[in-house]
Amino acid sequence: MTTTEALVVELKARATSLGFDSFGIAPADARPDLPDKLNAALAAGWHGDMDWMAETAERRGSPTQLWPEARSVILLGINYGPQSDPLALLDEPSLGAISVYARNRDYHEIIKGKLKELAGLLARRSGAAVKVFVDTAPLMEKPLAEAAGLGWQGKHTVLVSRDFGSWLFLGAILTDADLPGDKPHAESCGSCTRCLDICPTKAFPAPFQLDARRCLAYLSVEHKGQIPLEFRVPMGNRIYGCDDCLAVCPWNKFASESREARLQARADLERPALADLVQLDDAGFRTFFAGSPVKRIGLSRFLRNVLIGIGNSGDAGFVPLVVARLGDENALVRGAAIWALRRLDPARAAEVSTTCLAAETDPDVAEEWTVDIA
Structure with a gap:
């Protein structure tokens, strides 16, 4: 086993001990198709009044535009799957339905500290430079997570995992270290269109496309x-x-069969x-x-x-x-x-x-x- 391979094994083990459920690595230039896809979505106006997406488009399209020295991207996921069907609450109109991801502490706070600790380990062991990102930076985590083998972007544009369905918080570590990449995950939605069919506002112009407006x-x-x-x-x-x-994603059944979600909802935010x-x-x-x-x-x-x-x-x-x-x-x-x-x-x-x-x-x-x- 090479020194680099041993380092990756250590990083994976530490990620698990920190509470991450998924770990993968992709080359920083693994998705050269992203700038064109992003620009097409922006040209169609699908970003609504999220002007920051257009303002950061050049950096957002590629990790190497965001940080030219970047060579590898480590993608990590934490399972936040709900313990019950969140759609059941829609039949109780006196109650408010809060999205599952928002029923706990802000996920930015939950993940960022863990990412910093893992990035620190990488820096100490290799001397590499590192940068940590959780959603707020112009980095397209979902397609990069697909390239790193964590799952694939489903027809609803959300990352789908074979182990955790559609319920993964994502975080990323950029580094100038050359790390061995994982095999990209193939799209595995098949002919299923449940996520498109259930949308109450028909927000999907086509599979794998989302009009935020x-x-x-x-x-x-x-x-x-x-x-x-x-x-x-x-x-x-x-x-x-x-x-x-x-x-409604059918892959969620594997999330319920896998280990319990790391993050549990606050009881007072489940049925307010x-x-x-x-x-x-x-x-x-x-x-x-x-x-x-x-x-x-x-x-x-x-x-x-x-x-x-x-x-x-x-x-x-x-x-x-x-x-x-x-x-x-x-x-x-x-x-x-x-x-x-x-x-x-x-x-x-x-x-x-x-x-x-x-x-x-x-x-x-x-x-x-x-x-x-x-």
Whole structure:
């Protein structure tokens, strides 16, 4: 066994002890096709208002553009598979459905420290330079993870693993060391289209392509404006993210048969009541979602999502709580409250509309009183 091979064996063993479930290595230039694919998606506008994707396109397209000295990429995954079917919550409209990945501590915080420790081991043993990345940097982890043999990008564009289905958090270590690469994983979706068929907003123009502008995960988390009208009813009670395409992947059955997920959900984030959430003030929001990625979207966007969920509940018992948000200082919240009230109690909406319109200074919010919501 060569010195380099021995080092890789040691790195894999240490990765396992740190809690990583998957480990693979790819050459930094393993995916020369990525710049063209990225530029095509950007040209089609599929990134929505995530302007940072276009601004970092050149660096994002290749690890060697991000760091010219990079020679190898170590990709690591942590299984976060849920203990129960996350789609079952969609049938309980009084509750809020939070995406599985956001029901625990922010995964950036969970993974980054582990990556730094592993990268430190590599640097000490080899003298190589290293850089650590978890999602926030312009690095395309999913196709690189495919090149490193962790799995393949499914038709829903998420990485699919034979061992963990669609439930892997990914992290990456770039290094200037030349490490032996793993065999790339072949795409193994076959003729299955479950992930495409279940999408409530038809966000996939074609298999392996995602238009974020139609994706509820994007709209509820990244989108800063009001939820477009056509997507509000399909949003249901999804108040942060959307797991539909991940949850129906047939490969998930192997995740349930494999070792238990490393990350367990906070119990209070599994079945939160919309009635409690809509009453949160800023301090309460920050306290309740401390350590959770949900906190990053801020109270106003979160309440926007909660009010859409309430509007879809069909429960007129929510009306007093919705009316209480009609005077919110934030336009996003007021607009969503109007839509929810008009859905739940048209008569009450008509009763208060004149007074609210007289005080309204935002034209987009004012339009919520008259726009067709049928």
